[in-house]
Amino acid sequence: MTPMRHSGPSRQAGRSAGRSIINSDWNAAGLVAVGVAVVCWAGGNILARPPELEAAQLAFWRLVLSTLIYTAVVAARKRRVTWPQLRACLPSAVMLGCWYVAFYEAIKSTTVTNVAMIVSLVPVVLIWPAMRRFGEPISPKLLALVTAALSGTALVLFGSAAVPTWSLRGDALAVVAMLFFSAQMAFAKEARRQIGAFEFQAVAWGIALVVVTPPALLTGGGMTFPDLEAWLWVAALVAVPGSGHLLMNWAHKHVRITVSSMALLGAPPLTMVLAAIFLDEPIRTAQVIGGVIVIAAVAGVVQRDMQITARHGNINN
Secondary structure (H helix, E strand, C coil): CCCCCCHHHHHHHHHHHHHHCCCCCCCHHHHHHHHHHHHHHHHHHHHCCCCCCCHHHHHHHHHHHHHHHHHHHHHHCCCCCCHHHHHHHHHHHHHHHHHHHHHHHHHCCCCHHHHHHHHCCHHHHHHHHHHHCCCCCCCHHHHHHHHHHHHHHHHHHHHHCCCCCCCHHHHHHHHHHHHHHHHHHHHHHHHCCCCCHHHHHHHHHHHHHHHHHHHHHHCCCCCCCCCHHHHHHHHHHHHCHHHHHHHHHHHCCCCCHHHHHHHHHHHHHHHHHHHHHHCCCCCCHHHHHHHHHHHHHHHHHHHHHHHHHHHHCCCCC
16 A cells, blocks of 8 residues: 655645735735835935935934824724734834935935935845745746846946936945835835734834934934925925835735835836936936836836736735
């Protein structure tokens, strides 16, 4: 009598269980939310330059206003946040606070296009956790698309080296911001398994406020209360890129992180055009070519995601 082998079915069940936890409620609205979020962030890159506030102070006051708004929304909806949910939000919130400080400092130190391009390299960092932590499929096609997007990004960075507002220090800060944002996205996707989007925003932004308070007090001559004009810029940052954060955090339950992170690469070309219009940053030929390559790569990733879902339904991959 041949012994029964349990290892095969067990492994298959394990793989199926691993796959089923990923975006089990996938829907097309998630892709729309990601797309709108990217547009909001592209506009936010431009809005972060004008305010006459130091980077840490700008981050502080934006988080103050965001925390008040989202806390009020949660209270109005009569929702409660449990301790387990708060703990789940903690890693993402800490990374968020660090990202705000590094990102705003980079925006004020180098070209806006460069910062947008460097920060959009998030998918390169997230490929490994997407595969190992979230069980998402990483195919040769996806790696080829990421490589193409990186090539386009390199062209944009090369083309901006001669721009007067370019700074190596600013580019280095943008790299730091990119690493923080990558961690924030991964942790946020995990946290959203346990908490609603509005509740996540209220908790994460409140914790991030605590994180940015020390640098806000210790840099740029100390804390200063914004004047009316600065408050208007802060409100615009909450309304535009802040809405992008809300949309992306909602979409985390509906879209693979390989898709949401790759979509970030669509923001820099739009940022480049907006920076040329509103900040007088020149556009070089290499930047245009790079931007076209990046957009084509992002379109390829979205098409791949829709094909995977069409083949396998809501149980992904």
